[in-house]
Amino acid sequence: MDDISKGMIRWIKITGLTEAKLLEKVSAKLHPLVMEDILNPFQRPKFEDYGEYIFIILKKMNFDQSSEQINSEQISLILGKNYVISFEEIKSEIFDMILERIRVPKGRIRLMGPDYLMYALIDVLVDNYFIILEYFGVFIEEIEDVLIKEPKPATLQRIYELKRKTIDIRKSIWPMREVINKLQREQSKLISDDLQYYLRDIYDHIFRITDLLENYRDIIFGMLDMYLSSVSNRMNDIMKVLTIISTVFIPLSFLSGFYGMNFQYMPELANPFSYPILIGVMISIFGLMLIYFRKRTWI
Numbered sequence: 001m002d003d004i005s006k007g008m009i010r011w012i013k014i015t016g017l018t019e020a021k022l023l024e025k026v027s028a029k030l031h032p033l034v035m036e037d038i039l040n041p042f043q044r045p046k047f048e049d050y051g052e053y054i055f056i057i058l059k060k061m062n063f064d065q066s067s068e069q070i071n072s073e074q075i076s077l078i079l080g081k082n083y084v085i086s087f088e089e090i091k092s093e094i095f096d097m098i099l100e101r102i103r104v105p106k107g108r109i110r111l112m113g114p115d116y117l118m119y120a121l122i123d124v125l126v127d128n129y130f131i132i133l134e135y136f137g138v139f140i141e142e143i144e145d146v147l148i149k150e151p152k153p154a155t156l157q158r159i160y161e162l163k164r165k166t167i168d169i170r171k172s173i174w175p176m177r178e179v180i181n182k183l184q185r186e187q188s189k190l191i192s193d194d195l196q197y198y199l200r201d202i203y204d205h206i207f208r209i210t211d212l213l214e215n216y217r218d219i220i221f222g223m224l225d226m227y228l229s230s231v232s233n234r235m236n237d238i239m240k241v242l243t244i245i246s247t248v249f250i251p252l253s254f255l256s257g258f259y260g261m262n263f264q265y266m267p268e269l270a271n272p273f274s275y276p277i278l279i280g281v282m283i284s285i286f287g288l289m290l291i292y293f294r295k296r297t298w299i
Contacts, residue, residue, distance in 0.1 A: 009114050010083040011102070015091045026085065030055075030078070038087050041074035045175035047182040054079040054190055056118075056179060059172035060094060060125050063132045070132065070165050072172065075125060079118045079190055086121060094124055115191050119198045122180075126205050129173065133212055136162070140219055147223060151230045159227065163220050170213050177206050244299055248289050252282050 014022060027035045034055050037043050048055040056077040061070050076087035086095070098120050101109045109120055139162060146155050180203045184196060259268065259278060268274040293299045 008082065009117065011117060012083060012085040013088075013095070014086065015088045034078075038076045041089050043074060045172065045179050047179045047186075049182075049186055049188055052080065054118075054186075054188060056122075056183075058122065058125050058176060058179070060088075060092070060128065061132055061169065061172065062092070063135050070168060072168065075121075077118055077121060079114060081190065082114055084114050084117045084121070094128060095121065098124060113192060115195045116198070119195060119202070123198075123202055123205075126176070126202055126209070129169065129209050130205075132169065133209065133216070136166070136216055140216065140223070143223060144226075147226050147230060151227050151234075156224075156227055159220060159223050163217075163224075166213060166217055166220060170210075170217075173206060173209055173213065177203065177210070180206060240298070244293055248286055251285050251289075255282055255285075 012026075014026070023035075023039075030053075031050055034048070034050070037046075037055075037057060043057050045059055046055075046057045056079070058075045058077065060073045060075050062073070063070055073089045073092070074087075078085040098109070098117075101107050101120070104110070109117060139158075143155060143158055143162070146152075180199055183191065184199050184203070255278065259266075259274075262269070268278075271277075290299070
């Protein structure tokens, strides 16, 4: 990095962690622990000031609509006196808008320092969380509609998956608040005073995202309660119907059992109309009980 011109700001964009020659050249100027964190992309967001440069780890998340899966990727940033180095695990288009802004001759990003370029990269990553949360809102509405109409075990599975994804995003967002706080409080010559306004804007965005996540988490817990209540109500309705059926057949079972004893001196046995009379009585009892249950709004 010593060959970077002093009067020019450079953005070294490294995509993929398998470019051995380039990584070897960069690692010669960095602390071994920094390279260890870069090459092991399972770190939580963090901020470290090494004097000559600032090292930041952030998380970028991609949402696959087809599989409804969230893929997490580590983004590492190094801010120097007149350069910014970014490390991405895989090639993506998330920073393409920054490249377009750099190509504008009189754009603000070309007039500001490397700390503003670092801010722009962080801002893009934070704004990407809003896009993911929009998809979350859509899925939550879909699940709520299913819960109201006809909850199924598959619906419960989707709720638990949504809950797990919310926790994953929260694990990535909460440490970013600490990173931005350190950037604001750090008395570093690499961060200008003018950048504080932009850092406060990012912190405000992160705060809004965390609030939205908390709201979604409350909604998801509410959906779990709604699912259990819906299943319980459905079970109660089933038990209610079965109870009514059993109640209706109690007197009918009594009559059929009573006249099924076939004792010799039962007077009804000699009557030729005993059978149709008994059937009529049983049907009448059945109908009267149904009318009574309907008036009581039990059915």
